[in-house]
Amino acid sequence: MKHRITLGVLATAILLAWAPARAAAPSATHAAETAPATSAAYAKKQLLALADEYYDAIAQYEPVDATQNGDNRFDDRIGMSIAPAVRAKQYAKYHAYSKRLKAIPRARLNRGDRINYDVLAFELKTLLSFERFPEHLLPLNQMDSMPVTLANFAGGEGSQPIATVREYEAYLSRLRQLPAWIDQAIANMRVGMRQKVVLPKALVVSLLPQLKKLASASVESNIYYTPIARLPASFADADKRRLTAAYRDTIAIKLNPALERLVAFVETDYLPAARDSSGWSALPQGAEWYAAAVADSTTTSLRPEEIHAIGLKEVARIQQQFALLGPKLGYTGPAAGLPVWVSEQPKFHPFKTEDEVQAVYRQLNDLLDTKLPAMFTLVPKAKLDLRLEPELSRATAADHYTAPAADGSRPGVFWSVVNDPAKYGSTGMNTLFLHEGKPGHHFHIALTQEMDQPKFRRFGGNNAFTEGWALYAETLGKEMGLFEDPAQYFGHLNDELLRATRLVVDTGLHAKGWTREQTIRYMRDTLGYDAVAKSETERYMAWPGQALGYKIGSLKIVELRQRAQLALGDKFSLPKFHEVVLGDGTVPLSLLEAKVDAWIAASK
Incomplete structure (x- = not known):
C-alpha cells in the first residue's frame, strides 16, 4: 500500500495555535514574544531550511511522485524506496527532522509559518507511524506499480x-x-x-x-x-x-x-x-496498519467503526433522494434500481463522436466562467485546458485532472476518457467537471502551486483535503443551477452514493472481516453495477483507507460551512468562506476546523 506524502494524525499544537487569546501569567511563550526580532527571524530561517531539506529528501526518495505532483526536477530518476537499506535511511532522516523541528521555537513564528510548522509536524509524525509496517514487501498491485x-x-x-x-x-x-x-x-x-x-x-x-x-x-x-x-x-x-x-x-x-x-x-x-x-486485518499487525492508513487518509482520529456508521447513514440519505428523483426521470421501480435503469436508457448516451463529448465540457467550462465569480474571489492564475486522454493510456485511465507546471509552462488539464462515445454517459458530466476541473481540483491545486509556500506544501497534500474539497465543489452545482435537469442531479447523487458506499465497504473489508465477494455483493446491491463493484472492491483491497478521505473531507467542509452560516447569519460570506478554506493551501482537517473557527470568532 502506498500513502501520500502528507499523512497521519494532527498534533495538539495545531489546535492550540488557533485558540482565543486568554489572560495568563508571564510564561515562556510571553518571553519568546518579547525576544529580539532577530530571534524570530532566525526561527523562521531554521524552519524554512528544514522544510526545504525535508521536501527534497521526500522528492528524491519518491521522484516519480514528485513528477506527478508537478515537480519535474527529478524526471530522470525512479528512486529505490522499496530497497530495505534505502527505506531505513529515509526513516532515520524523518527521526532527525522531527528532532530538529521540536528544537525550533514555534511561538516566535508568524501565523503563516506556524501553519508550516504544524503541517510539517503532522507529516513527520504520521510518516513515522508507518515505520513498523513492511509496506516495501508489497511493492506493486493492480492500482499502483x-x-x-x-x-x-x-x-x-x-x-x-x-x-x-x-x-x-x-x-x-x-x-x-x-x-x-x-x-x-x-x-x-x-x-x-x-x-x-x-x-x-x-x-x-x-x-x-x-x-x-x-x-x-x-x-x-x-x-x-x-x-x-x-x-x-x-x-x-x-x-x-x-x-x-x-x-x-x-x-x-x-x-x-x-x-x-x-x-x-x-x-x-x-x-x-x-x-x-x-482485508488488511489478515496481515501481521494488520489492524494497527489499517488504523494508520485510516488516520493517513482522513487526517482525523475517527475509528473504522465510526466511519462505517457514517457511511451507512449517508447511503440511506442518498437512496431516499433517489426515491424522490426516479419518477421525475420516468422511473417507477425501487430506488436501488435507478442507476441500472438510467444506464440502459439510450437518451442518456447521446454521443456519436469524441468531439461531441468535448463540446459539452467546453460549454460547461464557459458557463462556469459566468457563475463562479459570485462564489470565489480567490482564483488561480493558471488556465484550465480540456483535452481528450491519449489513445495510448485511454484503456486504463479514468477522467482526471493534472496539475499545471510549477513554472507556468503547462496549464492544468481536465482529461476526459472517451473509449467509445456511444457508451459515454451524459448524466454525470456536470458533477465530474465540477470535481476534476473547476472549482474542484483546479482551484485548489493550481492555487496552492501559486502560493508562497515551502515546496513540501506546494507539491504535497493530503487526501482528505484534496478529494474532500473536490467532492464539496460538486455540491456547489446545485446553487449554480447545474442540477435543475433531473438527469444531471441523478449523476450528482450517483457519484455521491459511490463515495458514501466506500466508507461502508472499505471499513467492512479491513476492519469487519468482509470478504471480496461480500463487498462486491453490497456494492452491486447499493450501486447496481457489476463492473464497478468488482474494480472498486479490488481498489480498496489494494489501497486500504485511501477511498475514505473523499467523503470524510467533504462532510467536514459542509459541516464547517453550516457552522459559519449559523454563527454569522447575515455576516456570512460564501466567497470569504472559500477563501478561508483554500487560502492557506492544503491542511489537515483538524487545522482547517481551527482556521474556520478562528475566522468565525474574528467575524463576530
Whole structure:
C-alpha cells in the first residue's frame, strides 16, 4: 500500500495555535514574544531550511511522485524506496527532522509559518507511524506499480514531458533504472511470501494482464518505445540516431528481459502464495496498519467503526433522494434500481463522436466562467485546458485532472476518457467537471502551486483535503443551477452514493472481516453495477483507507460551512468562506476546523 506524502494524525499544537487569546501569567511563550526580532527571524530561517531539506529528501526518495505532483526536477530518476537499506535511511532522516523541528521555537513564528510548522509536524509524525509496517514487501498491485506508471508516461502528454532532447534522455534514464527496481521488487515479494505479507489472489489475477502487456515481441511494438515513434522532426539527425539506438538497446537488452522475469515470477511463484483473505486485518499487525492508513487518509482520529456508521447513514440519505428523483426521470421501480435503469436508457448516451463529448465540457467550462465569480474571489492564475486522454493510456485511465507546471509552462488539464462515445454517459458530466476541473481540483491545486509556500506544501497534500474539497465543489452545482435537469442531479447523487458506499465497504473489508465477494455483493446491491463493484472492491483491497478521505473531507467542509452560516447569519460570506478554506493551501482537517473557527470568532 502506498500513502501520500502528507499523512497521519494532527498534533495538539495545531489546535492550540488557533485558540482565543486568554489572560495568563508571564510564561515562556510571553518571553519568546518579547525576544529580539532577530530571534524570530532566525526561527523562521531554521524552519524554512528544514522544510526545504525535508521536501527534497521526500522528492528524491519518491521522484516519480514528485513528477506527478508537478515537480519535474527529478524526471530522470525512479528512486529505490522499496530497497530495505534505502527505506531505513529515509526513516532515520524523518527521526532527525522531527528532532530538529521540536528544537525550533514555534511561538516566535508568524501565523503563516506556524501553519508550516504544524503541517510539517503532522507529516513527520504520521510518516513515522508507518515505520513498523513492511509496506516495501508489497511493492506493486493492480492500482499502483512502477512499470505501469512509467508506461503511462510514454506518450509525453501527462506529468512527465517528453518533447526536448533532454526530456527524452530523462525518460530513457528512468527506463534504464527500471530493471533494477523490478529485481528488487521480486526480492521483496519473496521475503513477503515467507512472512505472510502478500497480496490477495484476486489482486494478483488483476495485476498479471497489465504486466504481460508491457513485455513485447518486438522493440517497435513496446509501449516504452513510444517516444521514438514520435521523435520531433526538429531534432538533429545525430540526436535522432543516438536516442533511437539507446532506446532500442535499453528495451531489447535490459527492460524486456526484466519484465519477462517479473511476469514469470508473479505467475509461477507469487500467485500460488497469494492469500485467500481480502482485508488488511489478515496481515501481521494488520489492524494497527489499517488504523494508520485510516488516520493517513482522513487526517482525523475517527475509528473504522465510526466511519462505517457514517457511511451507512449517508447511503440511506442518498437512496431516499433517489426515491424522490426516479419518477421525475420516468422511473417507477425501487430506488436501488435507478442507476441500472438510467444506464440502459439510450437518451442518456447521446454521443456519436469524441468531439461531441468535448463540446459539452467546453460549454460547461464557459458557463462556469459566468457563475463562479459570485462564489470565489480567490482564483488561480493558471488556465484550465480540456483535452481528450491519449489513445495510448485511454484503456486504463479514468477522467482526471493534472496539475499545471510549477513554472507556468503547462496549464492544468481536465482529461476526459472517451473509449467509445456511444457508451459515454451524459448524466454525470456536470458533477465530474465540477470535481476534476473547476472549482474542484483546479482551484485548489493550481492555487496552492501559486502560493508562497515551502515546496513540501506546494507539491504535497493530503487526501482528505484534496478529494474532500473536490467532492464539496460538486455540491456547489446545485446553487449554480447545474442540477435543475433531473438527469444531471441523478449523476450528482450517483457519484455521491459511490463515495458514501466506500466508507461502508472499505471499513467492512479491513476492519469487519468482509470478504471480496461480500463487498462486491453490497456494492452491486447499493450501486447496481457489476463492473464497478468488482474494480472498486479490488481498489480498496489494494489501497486500504485511501477511498475514505473523499467523503470524510467533504462532510467536514459542509459541516464547517453550516457552522459559519449559523454563527454569522447575515455576516456570512460564501466567497470569504472559500477563501478561508483554500487560502492557506492544503491542511489537515483538524487545522482547517481551527482556521474556520478562528475566522468565525474574528467575524463576530
